Amino acid sequence: MAVVPASLSGQDVGSFAYLTIKDRIPQILTKVIDTLHRHKSEFFEKHGEEGVEAEKKAISLLSKLRNELQTDKPIIPLVEKFVDTDIWNQYLEYQQSLLNESDGKSRWFYSPWLFVECYMYRRIHEAIIQSPPIDYFDVFKESKEQNFYESQESVIALCTHLQQLIKTIEDLDENQLKDEFFKLLQISLWGNKCDLSLSGGESSSQKTDVLNSLEDLKPFILLNDMEHLWSLLSNCKKTREKASVTRVYIVLDNSGFELVTDLVLANFLLSSELATEVHFYGKTIPWFVSDTTIHDFNWLIEQVKHGNHKWVSKCGADWEEYVEMGKWVYHDHIFWTLPHEYCAMPQVAPDLYAELQKAHLILFKGDLNYRKLTGDRKWEFSVPFHQALNGFHPAPLCTIRTLKAEIQVGLKPGQGEQLMASEPCWWTSGKYGVFQYDGPL
Ligand SMILES: O=P(O)(O)OC[C@H]1O[C@](O)(CO)[C@@H](O)[C@@H]1O
Numbered sequence: 470m471a472v473v474p475a476s477l478s479g480q481d482v483g484s485f486a487y488l489t490i491k492d493r494i495p496q497i498l499t500k501v502i503d504t505l506h507r508h509k510s511e512f513f514e515k516h517g518e519e520g521v522e523a524e525k526k527a528i529s530l531l532s533k534l535r536n537e538l539q540t541d542k543p544i545i546p547l548v549e550k551f552v553d554t555d556i557w558n559q560y561l562e563y564q565q566s567l568l569n570e571s572d573g574k575s576r577w578f579y580s581p582w583l584f585v586e587c588y589m590y591r592r593i594h595e596a597i598i599q600s601p602p603i604d605y606f607d608v609f610k611e612s613k614e615q616n617f618y619e620s621q622e623s624v625i626a627l628c629t630h631l632q633q634l635i636k637t638i639e640d641l642d643e644n645q646l647k648d649e650f651f652k653l654l655q656i657s658l659w660g661n662k663c664d665l666s667l668s669g670g671e672s673s674s675q676k677t678d679v680l681n682s683l684e685d686l687k688p689f690i691l692l693n694d695m696e697h698l699w700s701l702l703s704n705c706k707k708t709r710e711k712a713s714v715t716r717v718y719i720v721l722d723n724s725g726f727e728l729v730t731d732l733v734l735a736n737f738l739l740s741s742e743l744a745t746e747v748h749f750y751g752k753t754i755p756w757f758v759s760d761t762t763i764h765d766f767n768w769l770i771e772q773v774k775h776g777n778h779k780w781v782s783k784c785g786a787d788w789e790e791y792v793e794m795g796k797w798v799y800h801d802h803i804f805w806t807l808p809h810e811y812c813a814m815p816q817v818a819p820d821l822y823a824e825l826q827k828a829h830l831i832l833f834k835g836d837l838n839y840r841k842l843t844g845d846r847k848w849e850f851s852v853p854f855h856q857a858l859n860g861f862h863p864a865p866l867c868t869i870r871t872l873k874a875e876i877q878v879g880l881k882p883g884q885g886e887q888l889m890a891s892e893p894c895w896w897t898s899g900k901y902g903v904f905q906y907d908g909p910l
Pocket residue numbers: 489493586661664665666667722723757834835836837838840873874
């Protein structure tokens with residue numbers, strides 16, 4: 470086994486991991502409890518007294534969870550039977566086995582940040598599924614929907630841009646097509662600023678005109694491998710036989726505005742024939758506040774389809790058709806809501822790894838995917854991305870991520886240190902972004 474650096478952890482007092490566990494996660498839990506409170510009458514209307522009792526139970530389980538976290542109690546096994554309960558509990562044992570006798574039990578501030586943060590979202594889900602008949606309830610649904618509604622102006626601008634582009638797409642020469650591809654990639658990158666976990670569950674929608682800000686935002690792209698994506702896909706297009714396919718996979722991140730940017734990009738990939746199929750991977754359970762589930766995916770397409778604007782509703786109708794025709798395929802897999810680093814995928818989820826190997830290109834959206842790709846470890850800034858992937862090479866891949874955690878690899882020697890000196894929050898504020906590619910050149 471290759472030697473890998475230590476995991477980021479709340480042990481490092483003052484680090485972003487520490488502050489997330491200390492402040493951001495309890496704040497999110499408090500919001501979740503508040504959301505349940507606010508839905509009390511809805512639960513009563515739907516389920517009578519049983520609904521109210523269930524709400525009380527979920528709240529008491531979540532309050533207990535918040536207390537465990539704030540007093541740095543040991544991490545306890547999951548109890549409610551669900552598809553992934555055994556895998557989770559095995560992982561808990563594995564984490565425990567990494568500690569020396571004297572270190573005691575896995576604890577919130579002591580264990581790897583990636584592990585405890587994922588565990589927190591899994592425990593929220595456990596509290597909900599332990600509370601029937603409200604065990605279907607997505608505690609983050611409201612915020613995700615609000616994010617979408619608040620971004621309406623940007624959604625209109627983006628859908629209009631896409632539809633105008635499609636009208637003339639056949640007249641575009643290679644360079645023009647490439648420019649448009651790059652524009653939509655950048656929009657999808659900056660769409661990742663809109664997650665609701667970094668903001669502690671508070672609103673974080675797209676209000677500025679991102680289309681017209683791309684030039685101003687360029688200096689904040691620290692690594693830009695867009696050219697590789699273009700060479701790869703335009704080459705697939707040129708060499709593809711008549712009946713054969715080019716598959717692009719998008720491992721989705723947040724619903725709301727970010728998902729719109731991803732679907733616009735996916736639409737462009739089909740319209741430009743850079744891809745013939747787009748496969749989307751979402752989350753099976755509500756995750757990191759704003760992450761996309763199948764419900765969010767379907768809900769958003771439905772909203773766009775019924776949008777009060779000609780070009781918005783045209784997009785929605787086209788997207789629904791792509792899904793019906795199988796040109797867009799949505800997939801679920803429990804692996805995406807496990808705490809494992811992606812290099813463990815061949816062992817933990819060999820079926821998923823085999824599926825990913827069928828891709829011509831995989832786009833990993835967002836910060837959490839980056840953390841899992843690189844194992845959420847204390848890598849040196851200049852370590853090559855290929856090395857940090859630690860053997861995870863299912864197909865050519867690219868991460869499209871705004872920086873929201875203290876991890877970044879593949880920088881030029883001295884670049885990270887320089888940023889650190891001039892702007893200490895450069896890697897946690899979401900201000901900077903990367904397109905980082907790994908695969909044959
Ligand atoms: O939606 P994203 O881009 O994966 O970001 C999730 C966010 O949650 C965090 O885990 C913080 O809670 C950060 O790593 C990141 O900012």
